Amino acid sequence: MTSPDKIKYASWAYAEEHAGPDSVAEQAAALGADLGLEPLSEGTAAALTVLAAAAQARSVVCIGLGTGLGAAALLRGAAQNAVLTGIDASADSVSAARALLQAQGTASSRTRLITGKADQVLPRLTSGGYDMVLIDTEATDAPGYAEQGLRLLHSGGLLVVSDALDRDRLPRPAVREPSTQAMRQVEAGLKENDAVLSALFPTGTGLLVAVKK
Numbered sequence: 001m002t003s004p005d006k007i008k009y010a011s012w013a014y015a016e017e018h019a020g021p022d023s024v025a026e027q028a029a030a031l032g033a034d035l036g037l038e039p040l041s042e043g044t045a046a047a048l049t050v051l052a053a054a055a056q057a058r059s060v061v062c063i064g065l066g067t068g069l070g071a072a073a074l075l076r077g078a079a080q081n082a083v084l085t086g087i088d089a090s091a092d093s094v095s096a097a098r099a100l101l102q103a104q105g106t107a108s109s110r111t112r113l114i115t116g117k118a119d120q121v122l123p124r125l126t127s128g129g130y131d132m133v134l135i136d137t138e139a140t141d142a143p144g145y146a147e148q149g150l151r152l153l154h155s156g157g158l159l160v161v162s163d164a165l166d167r168d169r170l171p172r173p174a175v176r177e178p179s180t181q182a183m184r185q186v187e188a189g190l191k192e193n194d195a196v197l198s199a200l201f202p203t204g205t206g207l208l209v210a211v212k213k
């Protein structure tokens with residue numbers, strides 16, 4: 001007999017493949033192999049595209065570019081005149097993201113890619129000036145970036161945190177890794193914050209989505 005765990009996994013895997021094959025995701029996988037980074041899952045990329053479209057996002061911030069898949073997915077769904085501000089501490093990631101966005105056909109005028117540490121760049125961005133903020137960087141930095149992200153959003157704006165289940169460690173109380181504790185802190189902070197509504201989806205390795213009231 002098939003165990004409920006296997007059925008649940010099969011459902012998750014089926015949902016991940018919902019959007020179908022995508023050449024940009026394939027290129028991100030190749031870039032990730034070069035950079036030693038694991039790109040966002042295809043289900044996560046599809047969810048980001050849908051969220052950006054639903055929000056009719058015109059001003060987006062991507063904290064952590066990695067291979068650039070998150071930025072590419074966001075711009076795919078965002079409004080045609082949308083501008084994405086992408087921040088990454090690694091010049092190699094900024095180059096990879098630029099190449100991926102170019103391969104997707106995104107005009108360079110739609111992106112502002114910044115090589116730098118997010119904790120130094122974010123305070124320079126305008127409060128309430130953005131429709132959507134994606135946090136896709138080290139989990140241990142996520143609590144501070146979530147705070148900054150909420151500051152950047154206007155009312156109705158979306159905050160999205162990738163790998164919010166910290167590779168399935170979040171539901172295991174015995175796991176007290178710094179990354180797991182940090183994601184618990186982000187989740188609890190959003191749940192307790194009366195100024196936001198949040199939901200945690202099992203997409204990819206967990207997608208935490210909050211809308212600022």
Ligand SMILES: C[S@@+](CC[C@H](N)C(=O)[O-])C[C@H]1O[C@@H](n2cnc3c(N)ncnc32)[C@H](O)[C@@H]1O
Nearest residue numbers: 039040064066067069088089090093117118137
């Ligand atoms: C886990 S990777 C993200 C991979 C991404 N999910 C993708 O689709 O390729 C994290 C990224 O955050 C960047 N990063 C880590 N610490 C950072 C910081 N303090 N400021 C800006 N970027 C940072 C890393 O250089 C890396 O590109």
